[in-house]
Amino acid sequence: xxxxxxxxxxxxxxxxxxxxxxxxxxxxxxxxxxxxxxxxxxxxxxxxxxxxxxxxxxxxxxxxxxxxxxxxxxxxxxxxxxxxxxxxxxxxxxxxxxxxxxxxxxxxxxxxxxxxxxxxxxxxxxxxxxxxxxxxxxxxxxxxxxxxxxxxxxxxxxxxxxxxxxxxxxxxxxxxxxxxxxxxxxxxxxxxxxxxxxxxxxxxxxxxxxxxxxxxxxxxxxxxxxxxxxxxxxxxxxxxxxxxxxxxxxxxxxxxxxxxxxxxxxxxxxxxxxxxxxxxxxxxxxxxxxxxxxxxxxxxxxxxxxxxxxxxxxxxxxxxxxxxxxxxxx
Amino acid sequence: xxxxxxxxxxxxxxxxxxxxxxxxxxxxxxxxxxxxxxxxxxxxxxxxxxxxxxxxxxxxxxxxxxxxxxxxxxxxxxxxxxxxxxxxxxxxxxxxxxxxxxxxxxxxxxxxxxxxxxxxxxxxxxxxxxxxxxxxxxxxxxxxxxxxxxxxxxxxxxxxxxxxxxxxxxxxxxxxxxxxxxxxxxxxxxxxxxxxxxxxxxxxxxxxxxxxxxxxxxxxxxxxxxxxxxxxxxxxxxxxxxxxxxxxxxxxxxxxxxxxxxxxxxxxxxxxxxxxxxxxxxxxxxxxxxxxxxxxxxxxxxxxxxxxxxxxxxxxxxxxxxxxxxxxxxxxxxxxxxxxxxxxxxxxxxxxxxxxxxxxxxxxxxxxxxxxxxxxxxxxxxxxxxxxxxxxxxxxxxxxxxxxxxxxxxxxxxxxxxxxxxxxxxxxxxxxxxxxxxxxxxxxxxxxxxxxxxxxxxxxxxxxxxxxxxxxxxxxxxxxxxxxxxxxxxxxxxxxxxxxxxxxxxxxxxxxxxxxxxxxxxxxxxxxxxxxxxxxxxxxxxxxxxxxxxxxxxxxxxxxxxxxxxxxxxxxx
Numbered sequence: 001x002x003x004x005x006x007x008x009x010x011x012x013x014x015x016x017x018x019x020x021x022x023x024x025x026x027x028x029x030x031x032x033x034x035x036x037x038x039x040x041x042x043x044x045x046x047x048x049x050x051x052x053x054x055x056x057x058x059x060x061x062x063x064x065x066x067x068x069x070x071x072x073x074x075x076x077x078x079x080x081x082x083x084x085x086x087x088x089x090x091x092x093x094x095x096x097x098x099x100x101x102x103x104x105x106x107x108x109x110x111x112x113x114x115x116x117x118x119x120x121x122x123x124x125x126x127x128x129x130x131x132x133x134x135x136x137x138x139x140x141x142x143x144x145x146x147x148x149x150x151x152x153x154x155x156x157x158x159x160x161x162x163x164x165x166x167x168x169x170x171x172x173x174x175x176x177x178x179x180x181x182x183x184x185x186x187x188x189x190x191x192x193x194x195x196x197x198x199x200x201x202x203x204x205x206x207x208x209x210x211x212x213x214x215x216x217x218x219x220x221x222x223x224x225x226x227x228x229x230x231x232x233x234x235x236x237x238x239x240x241x242x243x244x245x246x247x248x249x250x251x252x253x254x255x256x257x258x259x260x261x262x263x264x265x266x267x268x269x270x271x272x273x274x275x276x277x278x279x280x281x282x283x284x285x286x287x288x289x290x291x292x293x294x295x296x297x298x299x300x301x302x303x304x305x306x307x308x309x310x311x312x313x314x315x316x317x318x319x320x321x322x323x324x325x326x327x328x329x330x
Numbered sequence: 331x332x333x334x335x336x337x338x339x340x341x342x343x344x345x346x347x348x349x350x351x352x353x354x355x356x357x358x359x360x361x362x363x364x365x366x367x368x369x370x371x372x373x374x375x376x377x378x379x380x381x382x383x384x385x386x387x388x389x390x391x392x393x394x395x396x397x398x399x400x401x402x403x404x405x406x407x408x409x410x411x412x413x414x415x416x417x418x419x420x421x422x423x424x425x426x427x428x429x430x431x432x433x434x435x436x437x438x439x440x441x442x443x444x445x446x447x448x449x450x451x452x453x454x455x456x457x458x459x460x461x462x463x464x465x466x467x468x469x470x471x472x473x474x475x476x477x478x479x480x481x482x483x484x485x486x487x488x489x490x491x492x493x494x495x496x497x498x499x500x501x502x503x504x505x506x507x508x509x510x511x512x513x514x515x516x517x518x519x520x521x522x523x524x525x526x527x528x529x530x531x532x533x534x535x536x537x538x539x540x541x542x543x544x545x546x547x548x549x550x551x552x553x554x555x556x557x558x559x560x561x562x563x564x565x566x567x568x569x570x571x572x573x574x575x576x577x578x579x580x581x582x583x584x585x586x587x588x589x590x591x592x593x594x595x596x597x598x599x600x601x602x603x604x605x606x607x608x609x610x611x612x613x614x615x616x617x618x619x620x621x622x623x624x625x626x627x628x629x630x631x632x633x634x635x636x637x638x639x640x641x642x643x644x645x646x647x648x649x650x651x652x653x654x655x656x657x658x659x660x661x662x663x664x665x666x667x668x669x670x671x672x673x674x675x676x677x678x679x680x681x682x683x684x685x686x687x688x689x690x691x692x693x694x695x696x697x698x699x700x701x702x703x704x705x706x707x708x709x710x711x712x713x714x715x716x717x718x719x720x721x722x723x724x725x726x727x728x729x730x731x732x733x734x735x736x737x738x739x740x741x742x743x744x745x746x747x748x749x750x751x752x753x754x755x756x757x758x759x760x761x762x763x764x765x766x767x768x769x770x771x772x773x774x775x776x777x778x779x780x781x782x783x784x785x786x787x788x789x790x791x792x793x794x795x796x797x798x799x800x801x802x803x804x805x806x807x808x809x810x811x812x813x814x815x816x817x818x819x820x821x822x823x824x825x826x827x828x829x830x831x832x833x834x835x836x837x838x839x840x841x842x843x844x845x846x847x848x849x850x851x852x853x854x855x856x857x858x859x860x861x862x863x864x865x866x867x868x869x870x871x872x873x874x875x876x877x878x879x880x881x882x883x884x885x886x887x888x889x890x891x892x893x894x895x896x897x898x899x900x901x902x903x
Contacts, residue, residue, distance in 0.1 A: 227434035234388050234427045235449040235500065236418035245448070249439040326438055326486045 004329035008317070012310040019306040020072075023299045024065050037293055038097045054078055068094075093303070094296035103300040107282065111304075113183055114281035116193065117200055117273065118266040122259060124205025125212050130255060132209065133216025138243060140221065148213070155210035164203040164276045171199060183279045200277045204270060208262060215258065216251050223250030253323040257316040264312020267305055335508055335540050336364040336387060336425075340400035342564075343382050343391065353397060356382045358564040360400075366507060369534060369541040371551035371572065374561035375587075375811035376782075383561075384512050384544045386410070388421050405507060423453045426501035428494075430513040435497055436485040443469065443481025446500045453504040468499040472529060490682070491522035498529065508540045509533075515550060519681035519838060524882040527554050528895060546811060548591055549884030552576055553891040560584050573888050590812040592819075592841035594868060594883055641708030643800050643832040644670040644693060644719075649702035651688055651856075662688040663699070664856040672799065673826065675833040677847030677864065679840050679879070685856040690802045690836045694719040707799060716800075720793035722786070724805035729789060730777040736788045737763075737773030743795045762791040766821060783814035790821065794829075802834040807842060819846050840883050844868055852876045 035052035036043065043051070052058060055078070056067055070076055071092035078086040078095070088094070093103035136148040155163075172180045181199055184192040223229065224247045232242050271283035278284075282301055289297035321327040341360045344353035357379040364370045372380040385391055386402055389409030398410050405424040407416055421427075429435040437445055446468060447461035456464065462481075470477035472495040485493055494514060501509055511530065515523040531554060534541050545551050551558055551572065558575040560568040560583065568581040579585045651663040662685045670676050680686045691697040693704060695716040706716045720743070723729035730739050740759045749755050760770035766787040777785055786806060793801050803822065807815040823846060826833055837843050843850055844864050851861040852873065860873040871877045881898065885891050 227429065228437045230390070231427075231429055231435045231497075231500075232437070232445075232449070233421070234390060234429075235422035236420070236452050237449065238418065238452070246437050246439075249437070324439065325484050 004317075005314075008314045012307075012314065015310050016303065016306055020069070020303060021065070023302045024068055026295060026299060034295060037295065093300035096297050097294045098292060098297070103296045106285065106297065107300055107304055110280055110282050110285050112185060113279050114267055114270065114274070114283065116186060116197055117204065117270055117279055117281060118263055120197055120201035121204035121208060121266070121270075122263055124201055125208040125262075126255075126259065128205060129209030129212025130216045130251075132213035133251070134220060134243070134248065136213065137217045137220035137224070137247075152210045152213045155206055156214075158207070159272075160203060160207045161272045161276050163207055164199070164273060167199050167203055168276075181277050181279075183277075197279075200273050200279060203277075204266075204273050212255060212258070216255055219251040219254050220247050223247045226250070249323075253320055256323060257320040260312045260316035260319055261309075264309040264315075267308035333365065334363040334403075335366050335405060336362075336542070337403040338362050338383070338387075338400070339402075341383065341386060341402055342399045343379070343386060344397040346395045346397075356396075356564055357386070360559075360561070360564075360566055362559055362566075362569070364508070364540050364542060366540050367534070367538045368557070369543060369555040370557050370559065371543045371545065371555035372559045372561055373545055373548050373551050373587075375546060375813065377563070378561040379564040380544045380546075380561050381512050382564075384427070384510050384542060387508075387510055387542065388425055388427055389417050390427075392417070418452065422449055422501075422506065423504050424506055425508040425510060426504065426506040428497050428501050428509060428511040428514045430516055433485070433490065433493060433517070436493060438485055441482045441484055442488065442496050446481075446496070446503050449500055450503045464503060465499070468502045469496065471502065471533075472496070472499045473525075474499070490518055491525065494518060494522075494526055495529065498526070498533075502533065502537075505537070506539070508542065510542045510544075512544045513546065514543070516545070516547070520840070520879060520882040520884075521681065523550070523884070524898065527884075528898060530554060531895065547884065548576070548588060548812075549886055552886050552888050553884050553895065560587065576886050576888065587812065588886065590816040591886065592812070592815070592839065592845045593886070594841050594844060594880065642669045642671050643674075643707055644668065644834075645705040645708070646693060647702050647705075649689065649692055649699045649704070651685070651692060651697065652700045661856055663692065666702075666853075666856075666858050668693075668851065668858075668861075670800070670832045670834065672832055673830045674849070675826065675835055675847045677843035677850040678834060678836045678853060679838065679843045679850060680853030681838060681879075683855075684853040686836045686853050687804050689853070690721070690804045690834060693834060694721050694800070694802050696721070718796075718799040720796065720798040720801050722789045722793045722801060722803040722806045725809055727777070727782070727785065727809075730785060732777050735774045735776055736780070737775075739777075740788065740792045740795055743792060747796050758795065759791075762794055765794065765825070766791045781814070782810050783818055786810065786814075786818050787821065790818075790825070794825065798831060800832045800834070802836070804836045805838065806835070808837060808839060815842065822846065840868075840879060852879070 033048070035048050035055060035057055038055060039048050039051040056064060059067070067076060071088060071094065073090065075090045075092050076088055078088065086095075088102055089104070091104050093107070095101065096103055096106060132148055132152065136145040136152075139145045139148075168180070171177050178195065178199065181196040184196050186193045220243070224243070229242060229246060232246060233239075267282060270281065271287055273279070274281045274283040275287060282304060285297060286301040286305075288294075289301060317329065321329050339361045341357055342355065343357040344355050346352070347354045360379070360383055362370060372383060374380045382391075386398065387404050387409065389412065391398060392410065402409055404420060407420050407424070409417060409420055412420060436442065440448075443462060443465040446465035447458070450456060450461040450464050451458070454461070466477045466481050469481050474480050474492060474495055480488075480492075485496070488496060494517075498509075498514075509530070514530070515526050518526060527550065530541060530543075533539055541555070543551060543555055555572050558568075558570065558572045559566050560575065560579075560581065562583050568575055568579060568584045575584065576588065579588060646666065646668045649663055649666045650661065653660045653662055664685075666689060668676065678686045678689065688697065692699050695704070704716070706718055730736065737756070737759050740762055741755045744755050744758060749758075756773065759773060763770055763772055768784065768787055768791070772780075777788070780788065786809075789806075790801075806822070807818050810818060819842065822833065822835075825831070833846075835843060835846050847864050849862060850864050850867050851858045852867065852875065853859070854875050860867055860871065860876050867876060868880065871880060881894060885894070
C-alpha cells in the first residue's frame with residue numbers, strides 16, 4: 001500500500017515534469033515575443049530590452065527552464081528595475097502579463113469556484129446517472145427502459161453549452177424562477193452560492209450523468225448474468241435484494257473509478273460551462289489567458305489541471321481497490 | 331407416489347433458439363424418483379441435458395423462456411408453477427443446490443459468512459447475529475479450519491476446495507432435505523475431490539439428506555450414489571442400482587461410455603466407441619480406422635528407446651523458475667531434470683499449482699528458466715521459442731482465434747517459419763487437416779463451427795505444421811468428454827507412432843497419463859517427487875504423495891470405492 005502510494009507519487013512527478021517541459025516550450029512556440037507581450041503595446045525597444053533582462057529572457061533556454069523549475073520548488077526573485085526586487089514565493093509560476101499579479105495567487109483565487117462547480121455536478125451525476133442506470137437495468141426490456149434510453153441518448157447528444165443555454169433561457173428568462181447566475185463565494189453567503197450554482201450544476205451533472213447511466217446499466221446487467229447471482233436466486237433470495245445487495249456492488253467499482261478521473265478532468269475541463277455561466281474558475285481563466293496570450297497564466301493553469309488529473313487517477317485506483325478487495329495495489 | 335421427496339414424471343424441457351417460436355429439446359421424457367436418504371447420480375456427456383434436469387428441480391428455468399412439460403414435484407411443491415413465496419421457500423429451504431464452479435458461484439464482494447447468513451435469513455426469522463453464528467457453524471461442519479475467523483474472508487481468499495466446501499455449507503445452512511449437486515468436484519484436484527465426495531457422503535449419513543449428483547465423471551458417481559441414470563441427448567438411456575449399471579450395463583451407449591473411461595489398472599484401453607452420434611463425420615471417420623489408443627500409444631512400440639546413440643530430443647537440467655521478487659517470490663519449478671528420446675512420451679502429473687504447466691512452457695521455450703538449461707536435440711541452449719518444439723493447449727476454444735479460419739490458424743506457424751508460397755501453405759494445411767482426421771474443405775471454416783474434440787484436432791494440426799520433433803501437450807483432453815478424450819489421445823498416439831516425435835503429456839488426470847505415457851513424472855510444489863516407467867510408478871509408487879494421489883482417483887467399482895472411502899476416513903481420523 002505504502003509502496004503503491006510512493007510509486008504513484010513518483011510517476012505523478014515524472015508526468016508533471018514532462019508536462020512542465022511541454023508547456024514551457026509554449027513560450028517559444030507561441031507567436032510573439034514574450035518580452036513585448038509582458039511589456040505591453042506602447043513600449044519602446046529600450047523598455048522591451050529592460051523587461052527582457054528582468055524576466056531573464058536573455059539566458060539560454062535550458063537555464064530559463066531551470067529558473068522556472070527553481071521558482072516552482074523554492075521560489076525566485078525578479079528584479080523590478082531600479083534596484084527593486086520582486087519576490088515570488090515557493091510554487092512560483094511567474095507574474096501575469098495582464099495585471100502583474102502572481103499567477104499562483106490568481107489560481108488559488110479561482111480554484112474554489114471550479115471546485116464548487118465540480119463537486120456539485122459530481123453529486124448530481126452520481127445520483128441521477130447511477131439511479132437512471134439502475135432503473136433501466138431493472139426494467140430492462142420494458143417501456144421505462146426505452147424512455148430512459150432515449151433521454152440518455154438525448155443528453156449525450158446535446159452539447160453542454162446548448163443544454164446550459166436552454167436551461168438559462170427557460171429558467172431565468174421565460175419562467176424567471178431564478179435570476180441570471182452570478183458567482184457568489186461560499187464563504188460570503190452559502191445560500192446564494194448554492195442558488196447561483198444550481199443551473200451550472202444541473203447542466204454539467206445531467207450532461208455527465210448520461211455516461212454514468214449507460215455505464216451503470218451495462219455493468220449491473222453484466223453482474224446480473226454472473227454465476228453468483230444464480231446462486232442467490234437458487235437459494236430463494238428475492239430479486240430486489242439480489243439487485244441492491246449483489247448486482248450493484250459489481251457496478252460500483254467502475255463508476256467510482258471513472259468519477260474520480262472525470263472529477264480531475266473537470267478541474268480544467270468545464271471551460272464551456274464556466275464561460276457560459278460566467279463562473280470565475282480555472283477553465284475561464286485558461287480561456288481568457290489564451291485569448292490575450294498571457295503565457296504565465298496559461299502555463300500555470302495547464303500545470304494545475306495536470307496535477308488534478310494525475311492525482312485523480314491515483315485516487316481512482318485507490319477507490320477501485322477499496323471497492324473490489326480482489327484488487328491488490330502494487 | 332407422495333412418499334418420494336422428488337418425483338419427476340415425463341419431464342421435457344425446450345429452450346428457445348434463434349427465431350421466436352423455434353425451440354430445441356434439451357430434455358426429453360425423463361422420469362425418476364428420489365427418496366430421503368438416497369442418492370441418485372445422473373451421468374452423461376456435455377449436452378446430454380443432465381444439468382437442465384437438476385435446474386428444473388429448483389425451478390431455475392422460470393423466466394428464461396424455456397418451455398417445460400411433464401411434472402416435477404419436490405417435497406410436494408411443483409417448482410414450475412409454485413407461487414413466488416412457495417418457490418423461495420423451496421429454494422434453499424427444501425432443496426439446496428451446490429453449483430459447479432466455486433470461484434464464480436460466490437459473490438466476490440461479500441464475506442463468505444455474510445453470504446451464508448443472508449441465505450439463512452431468507453428462510454428463517456433469525457437475527458443477524460444468529461444467522462452469522464449459523465454460518466460459522468456450517469462452515470465448521472464442512473471442515474473449514476478456524477471457521478469463525480475464516481467466515482470473514484472473501485471468496486478469493488479461499489482455495490478452490492475451500493470455496494466448494496463453503497458452497498456446501500451454504501446449502502446446509504437451512505437444513506434442506508435434498509442436495510442437488512451439479513458437477514461439485516469438476517474444478518478440483520483428485521485429492522480435494524475425494525475429500526468433498528467424502529464430505530457429501532458423511533452429510534448424507536448424518537442428516538438423512540437425499541442427494542442428486544450430476545456429473546460427467548462416472549467414477550465420481552460410482553463412489554457416491556445408490557442409483558444411476560445415464561443420459562444422452564436429453565433422454566435416459568439406462569437406469570438402475572449403481573453397481574448393476576456399472577458392472578453389467580445393458581445399453582450400448584453405457585458400455586461405450588464406460589469403455590472410454592481411462593482406467594488406472596487396465597493398461598491398454600479398449601477401442602473408443604465408434605460412431606458417437608452428435609459428432610461430425612470427420613471425427614467419426616478418424617475413429618473408423620479402428621485403432622485403439624492403448625496399442626498405438628505404447629504396446630507394439632516396445633520399451634522406450636532409451637540409451638540409444640541418437641541425441642535425446644530434449645534434455646533439461648536443473649531447471650528452476652521463480653516468479654516475483656523479494657517477499658513475493660514464488661518458486662514454481664525447482665531443480666527439475668528430464669530427458670526425452672525420440673518417439674517417447676513423458677507424462678507429467680500433478681495437482682493445480684504443482685508447476686507442471688510452467689515446466690511445459692519452459693520446455694518449449696515460451697518461458698525462460700531462472701536457472702538451468704534446456705537442450706533440444708543436443709543443440710546449445712537458445713533463448714526464445716525452441717525450433718522443433720510445439721505446444722498443444724488445454725482450452726481448444728480460447729486457444730484458437732475466433733475471427734480467423736482454422737486453415738489460417740494452422741498456417742500461422744508455417745508462415746512464421748518463412749514459407750511464403752500461398753499454394754504450398756494451403757497444400758500443407760490440407761494435408762495436416764487430413765492427418766488429424768478433419769477434411770481439407772474445413773480450411774475456410776471458423777472455430778465455432780467445430781466441436782471441442784475437433785477444435786483440439788485443429789490445435790494438434792497447428793502444432794504439427796512446422797514438423798516438430800517435440801510436442802508439449804498441456805492438459806490436451808481435460809476439457810473434453812470421455813469418448814472424445816479417447817479419440818484425441820488415440821490420434822496423438824497414432825501421430826507419434828507415424829512421425830516418431832517425442833511427446834510431453836501434462837495432465838492432472840492420472841488415468842489419462844497412464845494410458846498415453848511411457849514414463850511419468852509426478853510433480854508436487856515445483857519438484858518432481860517421483861519419475862519412472864508408468865508401470866512402476868503406478869504399480870509400485872515409491873513416494874507417499876504418489877500413493878495418496880492414486881488412492882484419491884475415483885474407481886468405477888462401487889464396492890472398492892466404499893472400501894477405499896473407509897480406508898481414507900481411518901487415515902484422516
